[in-house]
Amino acid sequence: MKIDPRIALIQQIPLFSSLSPGALSSLATRLIERSYTNETVLFTEGERGDRFYIIEAGQVAIIKAMGSNDERLIGIRGAGEFIGEMSLLNRDGVRTATARVRQPARLLEMTRSDFDALLSQEPTIAYEMLQVLSNRLRVAHNESIRDLMEKNRQLQIAYNELQAAQEQIIAKTVLDRELEQAREIQESLLPGKIPTLPGFDIGASMVPARTVGGDLYDVISLDPDRLAVIIGDVSGKAMPAALFMAQTTSLLRAEAAHDPSPERVLDRVNQHLLAANSQGMFVTLIYGVLHRQSREFCVIRAGHEFPLFRSPKGELSHVAGVGGPLIGLFPHPILVPQPIELPPGSTLLLYTDGVNEARDPEGNFFSLEDPEVAALLEGPATAQNLCDTLARRVLDHQGGAPQADDITLLAIKSR
Amino acid sequence: MQIKTESVAGTPALSIIGLEGELDASNFKDLIGAAQKLYEQGTRRLVLDLSRLNFMSSSGLVALHSIARIFRGDAPSDLEAGWSAIHAMGEDVQRGTEPSVKLVNPQPKIASTLQKTGMDRFFAIYPDLQAAVNSFHDNR
Numbered sequence: 001m002k003i004d005p006r007i008a009l010i011q012q013i014p015l016f017s018s019l020s021p022g023a024l025s026s027l028a029t030r031l032i033e034r035s036y037t038n039e040t041v042l043f044t045e046g047e048r049g050d051r052f053y054i055i056e057a058g059q060v061a062i063i064k065a066m067g068s069n070d071e072r073l074i075g076i077r078g079a080g081e082f083i084g085e086m087s088l089l090n091r092d093g094v095r096t097a098t099a100r101v102r103q104p105a106r107l108l109e110m111t112r113s114d115f116d117a118l119l120s121q122e123p124t125i126a127y128e129m130l131q132v133l134s135n136r137l138r139v140a141h142n143e144s145i146r147d148l149m150e151k152n153r154q155l156q157i158a159y160n161e162l163q164a165a166q167e168q169i170i171a172k173t174v175l176d177r178e179l180e181q182a183r184e185i186q187e188s189l190l191p192g193k194i195p196t197l198p199g200f201d202i203g204a205s206m207v208p209a210r211t212v213g214g215d216l217y218d219v220i221s222l223d224p225d226r227l228a229v230i231i232g233d234v235s236g237k238a239m240p241a242a243l244f245m246a247q248t249t250s251l252l253r254a255e256a257a258h259d260p261s262p263e264r265v266l267d268r269v270n271q272h273l274l275a276a277n278s279q280g281m282f283v284t285l286i287y288g289v290l291h292r293q294s295r296e297f298c299v300i301r302a303g304h305e306f307p308l309f310r311s312p313k314g315e316l317s318h319v320a321g322v323g324g325p326l327i328g329l330f331p332h333p334i335l336v337p338q339p340i341e342l343p344p345g346s347t348l349l350l351y352t353d354g355v356n357e358a359r360d361p362e363g364n365f366f367s368l369e370d371p372e373v374a375a376l377l378e379g380p381a382t383a384q385n386l387c388d389t390l391a392r393r394v395l396d397h398q399g400g401a402p403q404a405d406d407i408t409l410l411a412i413k414s415r
Numbered sequence: 416m417q418i419k420t421e422s423v424a425g426t427p428a429l430s431i432i433g434l435e436g437e438l439d440a441s442n443f444k445d446l447i448g449a450a451q452k453l454y455e456q457g458t459r460r461l462v463l464d465l466s467r468l469n470f471m472s473s474s475g476l477v478a479l480h481s482i483a484r485i486f487r488g489d490a491p492s493d494l495e496a497g498w499s500a501i502h503a504m505g506e507d508v509q510r511g512t513e514p515s516v517k518l519v520n521p522q523p524k525i526a527s528t529l530q531k532t533g534m535d536r537f538f539a540i541y542p543d544l545q546a547a548v549n550s551f552h553d554n555r
Contacts, residue, residue: 235477237440280480284473284532303532325533329480333533357472404440405472 006031006108009056012080015128023122031108042084042099042107049087049095050112055079058105066098074143076102086136088115089129179211179239186212186242189249194384195221197292199344201413202229203384205391206406207354213406214241215352216249216283220256225292228256228265231410232285233304233352244281248273248327252287262287262300262337266327273328282328286350288340295414297340297348302327305353308368310377312345316369319348342414347377347386350412354405358394366397383411416442416468418449427459429551431544435467443474450482459515461486462547466520471528479516479534486515512539517547 006028010016016024031054036042042060043049053060055077062074062083074097077083087093093112110118119125194202204217214234222228230252234241251272255265266287273283286307288299301307303326306318324335342348351368358366367373376389387409394407416436423429430453438446450461461482465471518540521529529535541547 233473235473280477280484282476282480306531323531323533325536326476330533330537353473 006056009080009108010054013054013082015082015085015125015132018124018128019122023118027110027114027118030114031110033106033108036101036105036107038101038104040101042101043087043095045095045098047095048093049084050093052082052084052088052110052112052115053099054082054108054110056106056108058107059102060105060107061100061102063098063100066100074140085129085132088112089133182239182242183211186246189246190217191219194219195227197221197225197227197290199292199295199415200227200290200342201383201415202227202411203382203387204408204410205384205387206408207391207395207403208406209354209403210238212239212242213237214245215354215406215408216245217350217408217410218249218252219410220253220260222256222260222289226260227290228260228287229290229297229299229350229410229412230285230287231304231350231352231408232283233354233406233408234283235281237405240279240281244279244283247276248283248285252285260289262289262298263335266300266302266324266335267333270327270330270333274331280329282326284326290342290412295342295344297342297412298337299340300324300335300337302333302335305351305356307340308349308351308377309340310347310349310374312343314374314378316374316377342412344414346414347383348412348414349377349386349390350410352406352408354403354407355390355394355409357405358398358407359401359404360397360399361401366394383413386411386413416445418446420449420453422453422458423548428457429460429462429548430458431462431464431548433464433467437470438468438475438478439470439472440474443478446478447481447485451485454485459486460551461516462519462544463516464519464544465522465525468522468525471525475525476528476532476534479518479538483513483516483538486513513537517541517550519544519547 007024010024010028011019016027019027033056036058042053045064045066057079060077060083062077063071064074065071083099084095086096190206194204196202202219204219206213206215206217208215214236216230216232216234218228218230220228220230232248234244234248236244248269251269252265255268259265266285284304285302286299286304287302288297290297301321301323303324306320309317309319319340321338322336323338325333327333340348356366356368372393373390376386381389390409391407395403416434416438419433419435421431423431432446432449432453434446453461463479463482516538518529518538520542521540526540529538529540539550541550
């Protein structure tokens with residue numbers, strides 16, 4: 001570039017606008033012209049610098065905190081502008097920002113020694129420098145304020161969100177506690193220790209699908225020779241089912257204590273549930289009375305799954321029979337009791353549909369017809385062990401699939 | 416599960432809901448919603464085609480029962496109507512079955528569930544759509 005255009009360029013810069021023509025001339029000759037490609041970093045924030053650049057052509061980006069989360073572009077300087085002047089004034093010469101070429105640029109460079117020489121010749125430049133500095137300071141200051149205000153706003157939002165989240169956690173903790181209390185109450189409704197009857201071994205196992213469930217079972221000692229045995233499944237799951245289950249269990253106990261005959265108990269419970277039932281809920285039940293002397297289980301199957309019977313010889317069959325409809329729906333259900341003989345060596349398994357409708361991740365149902373089940377029934381395990389093992393088998397079969405329904409098993413082994 | 420509805424001309428309006436797939440806890444409310452919508456649009460006779468339904472859990476029974484109540488004009492949350500609706504349903508059991516909602520051709524497993532729970536005494540079950548639709552005209 002010829003000298004004259006260079007002088008014109010330099011003269012445009014406010015810092016040098018008051019220089020005499022002679023000073024401008026000698027300044028022009030002292031400047032070194034250099035070309036830089038795009039993306040070149042001229043200088044980095046924090047390093048020592050000793051030169052100042054005037055842009056003849058191209059663009060340079062001024063970047064604060066480059067490479068960090070707080071990186072931001074402070075400005076873009078183009079032809080006729082200058083950069084790096086702060087290091088000329090700052091005796092330590094530390095760069096206050098990073099300069100990176102944005103378009104291929106041609107720059108005129110001035111070192112500090114050149115600048116100092118210029119300053120001693122033309123002291124008025126100092127005033128121009130002050131003007132430039134105070135402008136830059138004001139802009140930077142305003143930007144800092146804006147920055148801080150934005151950060152504060154974001155902090156406020158984050159704080160509000162945290163508060164809301166905390167409230168949700170507290171609410172959930174309260175609900176969890178209540179759910180846990182409900183679970184304890186429900187557990188207390190189930191027989192703690194199963195009453196015994198000479199000649200029989202009875203066990204039961206229950207795995208709710210949620211914290212509380214809609215399945216029920218009960219074994220009630222009526223007198224030294226008789227037990228009432230009950231299993232049931234309320235429509236639905238979780239809390240609504242659990243509440244209905246509690247109601248049903250209590251009603252069954254109350255009626256059985258009054259008069260344990262299966263037809264009477266189920267009919268009375270049905271009437272009570274109809275009267276109290278606004279939600280259209282219903283329950284399937286098996287209610288029977290086990291007689292010690294006759295070894296007869298006199299039972300009504302009200303809409304419930306067919307019990308599985310293992311004869312002393314090892315033959316398995318589902319106990320068919322008319323039974324009756326599910327309870328809580330019909331005002332005058334026809335309930336037909338049925339005596340099931342339980343000779344020594346036989347086993348009767350009652351269960352809810354959480355067992356035979358349990359599915360593995362592929363969708364295959366758990367089958368009570370499986371030879372493994374037959375083998376379990378065959379074995380010498382106690383009724384309790386039998387139920388616990390079967391419940392585990394159902395859960396194993398389920399594998400990773402979610403538990404769709406409450407699982408309940410009750411076994412009566414005749415010895 | 417897929418729910419397909421179609422309406423058959425005539426008064427009172429008759430609709431057919433065809434179910435395909437599995438009816439369980441995850442979707443039984445969709446079925447109740449579909450029936451509710453038809454009732455609100457004026458359907459007073461409903462046929463449920465179960466021939467392509469492969470599986471029905473106890474939630475399906477809840478759906479069937481809820482649909483029967485809807486077609487009695489019983490909004491589920493109304494206590495008084497609920498009690499009288501159930502009474503009325505039971506009286507129909509004395510006479511026969513639920514008159515407004517009929518079932519068609521359930522697959523064997525579902526047929527046995529309906530039998531096991533006594534629901535087969537509550538809903539009339541027909542072997543095909545024609546028989547079910549005709550039963551409305553014959554009034555049983």
